[in-house]
Amino acid sequence: MEAAVARRGLPAASALALLAGLCLVGCGPKPALRIGFLGGLTGRAASFSEEGRNGVILAIEQRNQAGGVGGRTLELVVQDHGTTAGQAVPAFEALVATRVDAVIGPYASETALALLPAIDAARVLVLSPAVTSVALAGRDDHLVRLSRTTRDNAQALAEKLHARGQRRVALATDTGNRAYFVAWRDDFKAAFTALGGQVVVDAEFTSTPDTSFEGVVRSVLAAAPDALVAVTSSVDAALIAQQMAKQPQRVPMAAIAASDALLELGGGAVEGMLVAQAYNRADDSPRFRSFVEAYRARFDREPSYSAIASYDAVLVLAQALAQAAPGEPLRDAVLHYQPYEGVQGAIRFDGFGDGTRPAFFSVVRHGRFEPL
Template sequence: MKKFCAFLIVITTALLAACSEKPVEPIRIGFIGGLSGPNSDNGQSGLNGLTLAVEQFNRAGGANGRLVEIIAKDDAQSKETATTSSNELVAAKVEAVVGPFTSSMAAAIVPITGQAGIFQVSPTITAMEFFGKDDNLFRINRTTRDNAGDYAKVMHGRGQKHVAVAYDLRNRAFTQSWLDEYRTAVKALGASLAAEISYESAKDTDFEAVVAKMLEAKPDGLLFISGALDVARLAQAARKLAPQLPIAASEWAATEQLIDLGGQVVEGLLIVQNYDRDDASPRFKEFSDAYFKRFQRNPGYSSVSTYDAATVVLTALKNRKEGESVKAAALRSGPYQGLQQEMAFDANGDTVRKVYFTEIREGRYRRID
């Protein structure tokens, strides 16, 4: 009887100790991107990519038994909203942030998160303003210099040596950087720009007037440095006013929404992708199938890039040593195997990325040689 009572005391003590233990706190990471407004397709697709990556990570055991929780914030493509959302993420004491998705928002967000010592990975920003800086920011994408330079070569090779450009001032940190790099690359090829037409995207923007100004210079091609919704509207005006002119758009517009919105007017449009949509590898197919099953839609460049960004963040959290910063763990843990290509970062968080030029044909992005 004494042994039995002693046994009961041991069991009871163990149970009470277990009940008194606090549950393991999750690791909180932030997400910040445009979840409302005209370019919310990029932000929402990005949040989907992060959600899928975190759910898979947690099912696999998380960061050594600790689960990861996402705190998502909208920047609404507004400096004021982005500032508020960034401060809220800092107050929530997130250990890392995935986002933002446009360079103009990064200009408002990165100083806040960087000063707070929060490691941040942007899936999509490319502006030269963020290249070569030790600012606690890693970028998954290549730079505007890389992309604009490749566009200049491809379009020049197609005989377009006097291109007119329209660019949206609402994301000026990106569009101005892209235009400056494109102009420099075009001049290096012995050509020149026909026109540089700026506008600020809004519900009442007269896109036909924008295209009309582009056409005054008698260009041999039209290039739009704008988001998907604006490119669809600009393409509609271009098909009306100059149906035979070739059209192109910067990578900012390369979303699923572009084809849905543009329909026939974006047929033949030249645009670059930072991933291979036709990849039939088992790794990418598994991701695509899981993404479709979870969200009932196919992934786009934003979701692919964000999934890769999540790979960096989650690997760093899992590998982090006691007292080590997430950034230090991220630098130590690379290179990383992304969905389609390896990612290696320098000390400033910069990397290179292979891209693929496509044309929209029969309602699909199709690779060109």
């Protein structure tokens, strides 16, 4: 090439300078792939998003140590969307403005529903580890979900309670989150009734720092159920269990959320509680144990489902980025190159980007979740 440039009238020294300049442009480090994180990192429910962020951090660090994706490192851009769904759209738009290649999050169905128009307008892949609302399923959009729907989860718990011989079930539902808790409540009622069971009362409440869970428990006990399902967060489920423990008559409890906060806040009051979980805590496979050990070493705590699913989200994203053809939309690539190997088995999506994961159940014994 040097001789060819010289023949066009440039001296050899100028040709060498031109080559050096081209190398500076084309031979330097490749730009990083920017991965956005969108979660609620403030407020009472912040721990769920914080654990998700930890899972993302660990996966990105490990991928970068292994060489990144096609020689490009992954760069994390974190955005807090605040405590309400109304704050999510400007937070998402601020994240997109940083020119991220994809977004991991959000972690609440209500937030995801509020974001759908903005997600499709931006045409940026949003890979949510944890949202489960049926209203998000079956849509041809840019939101891809790793978790299965509330309907699937509600059906699984209804079958489990019915198999345990419980026929008269009470609910305590947080109606402040209609996209998740109310939808879950409605799906559970339909599934449990179809099995021949009866929902004898639904003690509705809106979770606030001033909520009287004593009143919730008294409403439940007045209906004489043989089980109570807390359709709310782990924090509120623990508070309900504490109030139940104070009553002379106690009712066996189940919870649909089971983070470590349930154990930490519930103490002895949550002993014997049945909990529905989206991952297998008893998994002793080398892949899962390796992940758990790495997470403990990095964050000095046990990983939650949010951390596991978020770690898996990065695995999915990195593989899709590595295999995507030039110009192929990233959302299409995620669906095209599946299945993906997660920390607890294969990850698959249907044609709409809706994921499926099996349900797992545990019982709280001696301050720990013991798988059934």
